[in-house]
Amino acid sequence: MQPFEYSRVPDREAALNALSAGKGSKLVAGGTNLLDLMKEHVETPRRLVDINDVPMAAIEATAGGVRIGALSRMSDTAANDLIRAKYPALSQALLLSASPQLRNMASMGGNLMQRTRCPYFRDITFTACNKREPGSGCSAIPGENRMHAILGTSDSCIATHPSDFAVALAAFDGVIQVQGPKGARDIEAVDFHLLPGTTPHREHELGPDEIITAIVVPAAAHTERSHYLKVRDRASYEFALTSAAVGLELSGATIRSARVALGGVGTKPWRSREAESVLTGRNVSEATFREAAEAALRGSRPQRQNGFKVELAKRTIVRALQMVSGGVA
Amino acid sequence: MADEPEDDAVVDPSRRRFLIQSAVATTSLVVGPMLGAATEAGPGKTATETSVVSFSLTVNGVERKLDVDLRTTLLDALREELELTGTKKGCDQGACGACTVLVDGRRINSCLTLAVMQSGRSITTIEGLATGDALHPVQAAFIQQDGFQCGYCTPGQICSAVACIAEGHTSSDEEIREWMSGNICRCGAYTNIVAAVREAAKKGGSNAAL
DSSP states (O other), X not given: OOOOEEEEOSSHHHHHHXXXXXXXXXXXXXOTTHHHHHHTTSOOOSEEEXXXXXXXXXXXXXXXXXXXXXXXXXXXXXXXXXXXXXXXXXXXXXXXXXXXXXXXXXBHHHHHXXXXXXXXXXXXXXXXXXXXXXXXXXXXXXXXXXXXXXXXXXXXXXXOOOOSHHHHXXXXXXXXXXXXXXXEEEEEHHHHBOOOTTOTTOOBSOXXXXXXXXXXXXXXXXHHSEEEEEEOSSSSSOOOSEEEEEEEEEETTEEEEEEEEEESSBSSOEEOHHHXXXXXXXXXXXXXXXXXXXXXXXXXXXXXXXXXXXXXXXXXXXXXXXXXXXXXX | OOOOXXXXXXXXXXXXXXXXXXXXXXXXXXXXXXXXXXXXXXXXXXXOOOXXXXXXXXETTEEEEEEEETTOBHHHIIIIISOOTTSOOSSSSSSSOTTEEEETTXXXXXXXXXXXXXXXXXXXXXXXXXXXXXXXXXXXXXXXXXXXXXXXXXXXXXXXXXXXXXXXXXXSHHHHHHXXXXXXXXXXXXXXXXXXXXXXXXTTTTOSOO
């Protein structure tokens, strides 16, 4: 681990001041991803700003939904009564992530900021990684890429975004509230993470002098009737091969509104408005679900080892939709 | 700023000592700057700064003073500085659970947090579970059910199990397996580990003081 300075700040203002004090500062909350990458010399911050004393962990009902403080822990968010009752896919996505120990440590803001699990990104002995060293190339495209993305890829990068929660957040119109020296602003979850394009080192919209303060999710019928389905190599404690966050608002057997997002297959949390428009206005049926799944994967570009993800992702969508429409069709 | 050297007589620029105030300090607490001996820290990256930091940790009910490199993880502080070697280092990257300890009663991976970040919190390690010679009920259940072979993962398994029971995630073997999945056993003693957690949960294993 490269040496760094450390400060522990009591409030948001002090955190912002610490970030503005100079380049190379990183916020640390749970530290589960950042410290891991610092040990590997992938992350080399000059300063760590410990924000665990900042009062930003509350989960509150708002007029139109729920507001989750950025420092709420994954375990506490997943277990929250309001989240479980009205946003089941959010709770499920969190509980299917990592392990109980890691969920006790990791913050919600940090969950959105976690870096890819691409093994070439995580190992500096591979010199080619455009995300780590812009312009150095990509080791995964000609290399081991079974776990990599099939949607949103570029010739520069095919790494997936690893967060389960971010997939559910993208599906259900989440908003990420941030604050910087120029004030507060809201970023739509679907716009927060960036496609790699030719600049895979640029991963998100958060400025280096900004801090995530909260995550807001609007309440809706399709959010209450929602599910997060994760398919992986092991039964537990593993990243997704494919996953789907889905929600339906039903009137009888008719789908009034639908939400679909995919994980494990995209370079960013992958909202599929194509699938949603297939579903909207139709009656629930396996054929309709399959049609929606086909639409979601239409632009997919598999690599040498992950062609199986195309069909697996489709089946994941169909199964998840069957689960939320259970007893209707 | 809390960066006054403790020892004015000998100021060694490569190992300046800093006093960390209480964790509940209302002012920003800063450690640095760190000047001095150059050390290599990975290809292409030259570290030119090191820092020793002084603070205390509450471990198994006892406040312990530490003077450690700022980069020291909680796991390394427990094992190398406080000589509490019951907590084990497996993968050192949060993938195996061997380093599981309880912080304010919640289970965490001690390899993925800095020791300095845990000052002010109450840490319980495997050494803190027994009461004198009386084993914690979860420890007793692991022996009763033969919940290990080599034993290396066992301290982490037991700390994790204590929290798992306290959380109430023991209603079925399936639930125990899911909520103990953060602890890997290379020997594959899972069947007996589940049996031990089930037995301890039935006997109220979470009631023992943490």
